[in-house]
Amino acid sequence: MTGTTRVDPRTDSRWSALARGAGGQLFTSPPWISAVCAGYGFEPAASVVEDRAGVPTGGIAWVDVDDLRGPRRVALPFSDRADPVLVDPDSWPALSADACGGGLPLTVRCLDTSPAAHDPRFTVAGEAAWHVTGLERSVDELHAAFRSQTRRNIATAERAGVEVVLSDEREAVVAYHRLHVGLRKRKYRLLAQPLDFFDQIWKAFAPADGIRTALALVGGRPVAGALYLVWQDTLYYKFGASEAETLPLRPNDALHWEAIRWASARGLRSFDWGLSDLDQPGLCAYKSKWASVEGRIRTLRAGGPPAARPDVAQTLRTVTDLLTDPSVPDDVTARAGAALYRFFC
Known part of the structure; x- marks a missing residue:
């Protein structure tokens, strides 16, 4: 050495x-x-x-x-x-x-x-906390492994006509960023990462087909969004935002289910849900419902x-x-x- x-x-x-x-x-x-x-x-x-x-x-x-x-x-x-x-x-x-x-x-x-x-x-x-869902099973087996609440939420979004669009285009990143700014401001009273940072992410990952932005549409209007990145055999959920008044339609569950199905079809082996602060037990519980394994990240x-x-x-x-x-x-x-x-x- x-x-x-x-x-x-x-x-x-x-x-x-x-x-x-x-x-x-x-x-x-x-x-x-x-x-x-x-x-x-x-x-x-x-x-x-x-x-x-x-x-x-x-x-x-x-x-x-x-x-x-x-x-x-x-x-x-x-x-x-x-x-x-x-x-x-x-x-x-x-x-x-x-x-x-x-x-x-x-x-x-x-x-x-x-x-x-x-x-x-x-x-x-x-x-x-850190969560990851293995994708070695078929999508039907994965769906069956989700908690019953998650399956009901997916069905609720389908009945409500929530449409999910997965895009590799920069325009979708811009549309997502508008939701991101609004969520950070209204729910958390925090500033949002700049659009230029999201542009740099798109420029870095798009050449290798390593980025997807998911938008949940209700009546043709984006009400929720998520940004996912691919590295090696894993799809990473990095950013998510939604409008509070549309949450009863379960657009976030629709987004993640579509992304998981896309990742499975691409042959990826895992879905990484990323970091969750321990003072947000609701977020940890939400990620646990997707047949995930929980670990710990230390600072x-x-x-x-x-x-x-x-x-x-x-x-x-x-x-x-x-x-x-x-x-x-x-x-x-x-x-x-x-x-x-x-x-x-």
């Missing part, structure tokens, strides 16, 4: 080999890292270890951030998780030494089965807490509250998200 080598995970062939291997996943993939960095102006780095034959045996990627919230190292920003990719677990000591170097506080979000989660240099700063910190300034954090909260007030037009809220969202990583 050699020492560590710094590489650009967007373009380096060694990182690509790791990301496409058994330990890789969407949020450590070159297209996802490229989209995040292009959307927010970050420069990524990765540390890679190779064996004596030059074959990569492990790697970890991160972004160094230095903004009004202070300097910090994040592996990786705006990602559900970015586990170290370890073909050989013995690569971890060298990789972690490199990642923890430089004097910056380091944040890593990974599954609790990762060696990083059991490294004494890291402290647990948070925990979230780990090393090198001390990020050098956050309390006055800056309070200012961001106040500005967010003002810009998500119901009296503020959605287009103003969207422009505010474009200007400020990068500070929330």
Whole structure:
């Protein structure tokens, strides 16, 4: 085994080999890292270890951030998780030494089965749920394995005439983003990720036919939407939004059922539901009803807490509250998200 080598995970062939291997996943993939960095102006780095034959045996990627919230190292920003990719677990000591170097506080979000989660240099700063549905069965067998409530919801949407359109076009991403801004503003009083970030995702994944935007239509009008990404043999559910007044029609269940059927027909092996905060038990319960297996994602910190300034954090909260007030037009809220969202990583 050699020492560590710094590489650009967007373009380096060694990182690509790791990301496409058994330990890789969407949020450590070159297209996802490229989209995040292009959307927010970050420069990524990765540390890679190779064996004596030059074959990569492990790697970890991160972004160094230095903004009004202070300097910090994040592996990786705006990602559900970015586990170290370890073909050989013995690569971890060298990789972690490199990642923890430089004097910056380091944040890593990974599954609790990762060696990083059991490294004494890291402290647990948070925990979230993670769900995945296996697609090895036929769609009929999958449907039968869903909880009865999910099957009823799918039937309700069908009876209500909810139409689902799966699209690989940018126009569908734009239509989804309008729903996304509205949901974040009205339900959570939060700013939304900028449309340019979604554009970068589309540009990164569309060439490999790796993106689908699902829109649920009622009377021809989009009332719910979801954005799904393909990496290797998995379909990832990354973003979802819906109008509250149409929820009795169960458009979200219709979206996910259509996406699961599409993924099964494409020969994908799993449907990744992503991260769910543990203080949202309703969301965790919803994902559990889709014949999914639940795991845990841990947020780990090393090198001390990020050098956050309390006055800056309070200012961001106040500005967010003002810009998500119901009296503020959605287009103003969207422009505010474009200007400020990068500070929330």
